[in-house]
Amino acid sequence: MRYVIINGSPRKKNTWAVVEQVKTNLNGEFDEIHLAKENIPMCVGCYNCILKGEKYCPHFDKVSPIVERIKKADAIIMTSPVYAMNVTALLKNFLDHTAYLFHRPVCFTKKAMVIVTTAGAGHKKCAKYIDETLRHWGVNKVYKYAVACGGKDFLDKKAIDKIAVKFSKDVESKKMHSPKLNDVIFFDVWKAMAFKDNPIEADKEFWFETGLVNYDFSPDVKLGIFKVLFSKIMFRIMKKVL
Numbered sequence: 001m002r003y004v005i006i007n008g009s010p011r012k013k014n015t016w017a018v019v020e021q022v023k024t025n026l027n028g029e030f031d032e033i034h035l036a037k038e039n040i041p042m043c044v045g046c047y048n049c050i051l052k053g054e055k056y057c058p059h060f061d062k063v064s065p066i067v068e069r070i071k072k073a074d075a076i077i078m079t080s081p082v083y084a085m086n087v088t089a090l091l092k093n094f095l096d097h098t099a100y101l102f103h104r105p106v107c108f109t110k111k112a113m114v115i116v117t118t119a120g121a122g123h124k125k126c127a128k129y130i131d132e133t134l135r136h137w138g139v140n141k142v143y144k145y146a147v148a149c150g151g152k153d154f155l156d157k158k159a160i161d162k163i164a165v166k167f168s169k170d171v172e173s174k175k176m177h178s179p180k181l182n183d184v185i186f187f188d189v190w191k192a193m194a195f196k197d198n199p200i201e202a203d204k205e206f207w208f209e210t211g212l213v214n215y216d217f218s219p220d221v222k223l224g225i226f227k228v229l230f231s232k233i234m235f236r237i238m239k240k241v242l
């Protein structure tokens with residue numbers, strides 16, 4: 001299995017200690033991306049990635065190799081310490097540069113693990129934010145480990161191993177989980193957007209070229225009959241509403 005680790009901490013301390021413990025439970029190759037070393041300039045808000053296509057991002061040369069490494073992986077580990085009650089600017093800047101993946105999701109067959117550490121607060125909210133972002137990328141299942149370090153010994157190896165083993169078994173099983181209803185809704189939103197009279201060209205190209213417009217959800221992920229019907233209805237509604 002190939003794991004890509006996107007480290008949003010500027011240093012290798014509390015958060016990285018959890019990563020190292022998680023790694024002891026995983027079999028395979030690790031591709032480490034330390035965002036602090038990537039020197040990605042701040043997103044300038046040009047909208048090029050969303051409207052024209054990601055290759056028009058002024059920082060494409062920095063962002064694209066990272067996205068390609070993510071695409072090659074079976075699973076993603078994304079980490080951040082809590083800074084001012086949210087993710088670090090390092091991670092947020094990377095997520096801003098990949099906002100186009102919300103419109104054009106490519107991670108349907110991947111599983112992920114989110115690791116967040118904090119001194120005392122904000123860890124649950126921060127992990128939830130990363131979880132939501134990954135689901136918008138299409139990620140099939142997200143495991144979360146969020147811990148407050150405080151003054152005590154925070155490295156609860158037993159608790160870390162428990163979730164890491166679950167994550168590892170799931171990645172190795174290659175089993176695809178049924179998506180949440182919210183994920184189905186977003187799939188239908190973006191799919192419907194491709195059919196608009198005046199669509200975002202980059203989105204339209206993606207949805208038609210990948211063939212995703214022909215499905216109720218990614219063809220890699222099986223839907224039960226209820227979700228198939230739900231998706232069909234949602235798509236019709238979205239097509240009318242948008």
Ligand SMILES: Cc1cc2nc3c(=O)[nH]c(=O)nc-3n(C[C@H](O)[C@H](O)[C@H](O)COP(=O)(O)O)c2cc1C
Nearest residue numbers: 009013014015081082083084085117118119120121
């Ligand atoms: C700039 C900065 C902001 C922080 N903001 C918070 C915060 O809002 N709430 C909190 O409980 N801890 C906060 N912390 C503490 C870190 O989240 C915590 O020490 C974390 O485990 C550090 O992880 P690291 O060792 O991977 O850098 C902050 C630390 C820094 C450096």
